Amino acid sequence: MGGDFRSREANTYRLAEISNEIIDQCVAQGVPFGREYSGYLANRTFGGAQVSRTFYARGQTGQQLLLGAYNSLNAQVNAGNVDVFERTEMLDLIVIDGVARGIVVRDMVSGEISSHFGDAVLLCTGGYSNVFYLSTSAKGCNGSAIWRAYKKGAAFANPSFTQIHPTCIPHAGDYQSKLTLMSESLRNDGRVWVPKKTGDNRPAIEIPEDERDYYLERIYPSFGNMVPRDVASRNAKNVCDEGRGVGPTGRAVYLDFASAIERLGVDVIRDRYGNLFEMYEMIIDEDPYENPMMIYPAPHYTMGGLWVDYDLMSNIPGLFVLGEANFSDHGANRLGASALMQGLADGFFVIPNTLGPYIAKGKHPDVDPSCAEVKEAEKGAKDLIEKLLKVNGTKTVTHFHRELGITMIDKCGMARSEEGLNEAIEKIRKLKKEFWSDVKVLGVGESLNQELEKAGRVADYFDLAELMCLDALRRKESCGGHFREEYKTEEGEARRDDENFCHVTVWEHMGEDQAPQAHKEELEFEYVELTQRSYK
Secondary structure, eight states: OTTTTOSOHHHHHHHHHHHHHHHHHHHHTTOOOOBOTTSSBOOBOOTTOSSOOBOOOTTOHHHHHHHHHHHHHHHHHHTTSOOOOOSEEEEEEEEETTEEEEEEEEETTTOOEEEEEOSOEEEOOOOOGGGGSSOSSOTTOOSHHHHHHHHTTOOEEOTTOEEEEEEEOOOOOTTOOOOOBOOGGGGGTOEEEEESSTTOOSOGGGSOGGGEEOHHHHHOTTTGGGSOHHHHHHHHHHHHHTTOOOSTTSOOEEEEOHHHHHHHOHHHHHHHHHHHHHHHHHHHOSOTTTSOEEEEEEEEEEOOEEOOOTTSBOSSTTEEEOGGGBOTTTTTSOOSSOTTHHHHHIIIIIHHHHHHHHHHHSOOOOOOTTSHHHHHHHHHHHHHHHHHHHHOOSBOHHHHHHHHHHHHHHHTTSSBOHHHHHHHHHHHHHHHHHHHHHBOOOSOSSSOOHHHHHHHHHHHHHHHHHHHHHHHHHOOSOBTTBOBTTSBOTTSOBOOOHHHHOEEEEEEOOOTTSOOEEEEEEOOOSSSOOOOOOOO
16 A cells, blocks of 8 residues: 555545546546557556556646646636636635634735635645755745644644655755656656765766666565655665765766667657656756766655545634645555646545535625634734844845755655654754744835745744654654654564554644644554555
């Protein structure tokens, strides 16, 4: 089970069941999936699977799925059924008599603070990988919407469950603001290797075959380069920690297509991955047809998120959470071949069947914009902006975000330990205190101010990062992407503790400067037997 038995059995089954309908839906929206000569949809293999069952659109499946969803949304906008408020950021959740009834937002161009009301609130705001500073997510992606909802009483589940994707372009310098994801499909034909000797700085093409370590093929002969993402990422880190990493920083491994080109021909490889090879050459300035690619793991997806029930409603009535913003389906590893999978499932197939009954069975009187709850939420948003602008310190928001990210990827990334997590919590608290006394946010709140936007998000990241570390510290086992160095097998693989940790950890906010309270949702498996994952 890909989620390493840390996801709900019923939710995972539903996601798999709906996945067939997602393909039909996306084909109808015009997503150009790969096809066989016969015209039937084509399949290929994917990490963690030994059969070809993954639908794809060359090396840009996620992008094409997004374009299909955007086009579907725009059709509804043109039909007058949907109003879109572009360049608008959620600042707070409005809860009236214990029910979610609206949100407070800021116009990112004018700086105007306003509120919007409804019979229910749906948060579809994505994950929080940018807590690591460098991630594959767009810089606009952030965890502030779900974090503000958490502070209003919404429970947060499994915050430490994050995916580190193995196939990304390596970090090159401190000037970078994000990392670039290369498609997972590359591992279908590329072979991952590093030099056998430590400190071998020769160009890749000068290293003879017998001096190369195809470590995934060596350690996992059954799956080879197609092991799951958490296994591939962890092993890349291990060989780099041994001093066998490549590239200028020593934090990269090779992904080599020489064998595939020799076996299939360059035209076949160009047809399959041409757009990815072009992107790689544009960024790295090396021809991947002639030299192996350099790749290294990077934060990509967050399996944790706001707790929801089977109908996608949080513990706050009226607050529904969809896609990556919730925790519901994945467990300790992201499931499926695309990060868009759960969002498409929740949006197109689940919420249409669960939102209606909620609205139909309750009374939802109009919200009075002048009521105390609305005014309090708006005042809180304005006070936060004023507080950030008033600090007037000496260090940039980016400085603090980068320092936080370095701490998180080092102590709460691919490998974690009790000592490291405690060090991280101490460092996070120190950074947070320094942030609120020495950050400098230029400009004003009543206009376009990207530094102010970043400052609000980074302020949330400090508290979110601490909760991630607390969650990782509490879970004394290794499972999926959560790898505690103290809990591993003799062969260095993840060792679960099903007796004590076969549950979802659900965190409750207890107030500012108060320790959060952990609750358990026990996981029950009726049809699937708990077994140890093995890819040997």
